[in-house]
Amino acid sequence: MERDVDRWPAGESHGWLSWRLGPIELEPVVHVTTDLKVLYFGTPVVLIGSRNEDGSANLAPMSSAWWLGQRCMLGMGNRSKTVANLLRERECVLNLVSSDMAGAVDRLAPLTGATPIPERKAAMGYRFEADKFGAAGLTPQASEVVKAPRVEECPIQLECLVESVHAFGETASAIEVRVVRAHVEERLVIPGTDHVDPVGWDPLIMKFCEFFGGGSQVHPSALAEAWQMPHRRSGRAPVG
Numbered sequence: 001m002e003r004d005v006d007r008w009p010a011g012e013s014h015g016w017l018s019w020r021l022g023p024i025e026l027e028p029v030v031h032v033t034t035d036l037k038v039l040y041f042g043t044p045v046v047l048i049g050s051r052n053e054d055g056s057a058n059l060a061p062m063s064s065a066w067w068l069g070q071r072c073m074l075g076m077g078n079r080s081k082t083v084a085n086l087l088r089e090r091e092c093v094l095n096l097v098s099s100d101m102a103g104a105v106d107r108l109a110p111l112t113g114a115t116p117i118p119e120r121k122a123a124m125g126y127r128f129e130a131d132k133f134g135a136a137g138l139t140p141q142a143s144e145v146v147k148a149p150r151v152e153e154c155p156i157q158l159e160c161l162v163e164s165v166h167a168f169g170e171t172a173s174a175i176e177v178r179v180v181r182a183h184v185e186e187r188l189v190i191p192g193t194d195h196v197d198p199v200g201w202d203p204l205i206m207k208f209c210e211f212f213g214g215g216s217q218v219h220p221s222a223l224a225e226a227w228q229m230p231h232r233r234s235g236r237a238p239v240g
């Protein structure tokens with residue numbers, strides 16, 4: 001581990017920062033170099049609704065999603081049932097999850113719609129589940145443009161078409177989707193606009209496999225357990 005100290009000169013003006021905060025004294029920032037095992041710095045959790053080959057619904061939590069304009073790029077492991085469904089059906093619904101829905105997401109965490117269960121997933125303790133909605137305690141809702149299901153409890157539901165699929169490393173895909181219809185809970189839309197209220201919207205954030213909302217840890221995470229994520233304190237943070 002190498003140490004590296006960056007020091008901002010104390011007492012000097014730092015542009016807008018000192019304008020916002022007044023005169024400040026910053027502590028030295030100490031960096032160490034480390035082989036980071038996980039790069040999940042914090043992204044909103046999405047429940048992807050997709051259609052299985054027999055027309056039944058699949059639902060999978062994911063959080064490697066980023067947005068640009070009316071498009072989203074989804075990072076998904078190729079062993080998931082969701083990737084097979086998206087490649088075949090060319091559509092899905094991205095259901096964005098609020099922080100009070102962490103329990104439902106956690107119930108989906110050890111489940112897959114893929115059967116037989118891929119070897120590596122079986123070794124991690126994943127179980128096959130045909131009825132993901134039932135297992136999570138969530139309600140399927142018909143979409144308007146696509147055949148994949150929405151999640152009624154999710155405040156933001158985005159019906160999407162698959163535009164392109166790119167290989168991402170050895171075992172994953174980057175799937176580009178385009179939003180064709182957006183449904184937003186009425187209380188979250190700023191009146192008279194087509195904008196989400198950033199103060200009212202409290203997304204569930206997956207940060208290093210743990211669940212956060214409003215900056216605080218909100219629920220224990222089966223994913224963090226499965227990945228054997230280390231913790232600064234012994235045992236879990238007192239959440240849930």
Ligand SMILES: Cc1cc2nc3c(=O)[nH]c(=O)nc-3n(C[C@H](O)[C@H](O)[C@H](O)COP(=O)(O)O)c2cc1C
Binds near residue numbers: 058061077
């Ligand atoms: C909070 C959370 C975030 C996740 N994020 C991703 C992700 O971004 N990409 C991915 O491939 N899997 C992710 N997973 C794991 C998938 O949910 C898991 O592979 C699941 O079995 C997929 O379901 P399926 O096989 O029925 O499609 C995440 C799981 C949880 C609980």
